[in-house]
Amino acid sequence: MNLPELGAFLRTRRDRVRPAEVGLPQGPRRRVPGLRREEVAQLAGLSADYYTELERGSSKNGVQPSAQALAALARALRLNGDECDHLFRLAERPVPPSAHGPSAHVQPALLGLLDRLSNTPARVITDLHETLVENDLAQHLLGKSPAHSGQAASFVYRWFTDPQTREQYPVEDHPHHSRVFVADIQAAAARRGRDAEVTKMVATLRRRSQEFAALWDTHDVAVRRMDHKKIVHPTLGVIELDCYNLLSEDGRQRLLWFTAPPGSRGAEQLELLSVIGTQDLSVTEDTAPDRLSGAESGSLR
Secondary structure (H helix, E strand, O other), X not given: OOHHHHHHHHHHHHHHOOHHHHOOOOOOOOOOOOOOHHHHHHHHOOOHHHHHHHHHOOOOOOEOOOHHHHHHHHHHXXXXXXXXXXXXXXXXXXXXXXXXOOOOOOOHHHHHHHHOOOOOOEEEEEOOOEEEEEOHHHHHHHOOOOOOOHHHHEHHHHHHHOHHHHHXXXXXXXXXXXXXXXXXXXXXXXXXXXXXXXXXXXXXXXXXXXXXXXXXXXXXXOOOOEEEEEEEEOOOEEEEEEEEEEEOOOOOEEEEEEEOOOOOHHHHHHHHHHHHOOOOOOOOOOOOOHHHOOOOOOOEO
16 A cells, blocks of 8 residues: 555645535635645544544554545545546555445535535435435435445335335335336436446346336336425425436436425425434434445554
8 A cells, every 4th residue: 555645645635625615614714725634534524633644644553544434535525536546546445436336436516516505405326326425404304325235225226125115205106206216227227238237236126026027127218307206204294395316427426406495395394304403213214324424434453
């Protein structure tokens, strides 16, 4: 592991990120052109001491950044695909898939928009409906995304294989969501071509779910760009919201956010949501760290 080069690379990337780009105030007494070390650590969910050791490039404390910590730093520093790959190579870690999967590098444009939606539930997902990053309000509304890997990281996969996943929506709406999910995956499969990941997931779902197999055989295809949803919240009851999707240029990632017309009951419930926070969300999904907070856990040896 080339710790001095890794530290130098992190330092130069930190210097070029302006506070406003990540939702931080500029401040009159700021002495550095970019972010402070502690700000990078906060954005990545790492301790300030741990990040400082990384940037110093010192090996005396046995710093060994995990893939999870590196992915968190790539997001915090707004690294592009080449820079993200370079970061992983400097740390001698396997380079993660660039466009999909739970460890995927979030496209900077979508991440920048997500940071500006602090008052709106929003998350960035892949075209297989794997959550990559989400804000606090999205967790308050939907529960934290579960810490699954492989096919189970996909919400669509869990929709057809885990009945508990469907508790998030009223029973009468389940057929609609099933049709929309399958049509969206049809579009993703065609876009990816002979992609092993989507081929394997479709084959598994056809085998495990008769509903999925029947819907897949209709060959209906439609990219999910907008939908009206009823979400069952454990404290606020049923919340009616409009869900919008902004797709990346290659279609493999999308920013998904929820909103409601001003003055509507849904808008009032969203305001309450920011107040009650994550209280009593036990019936939603398993928990996982937001934005990979605590990603340095187990990385100091």
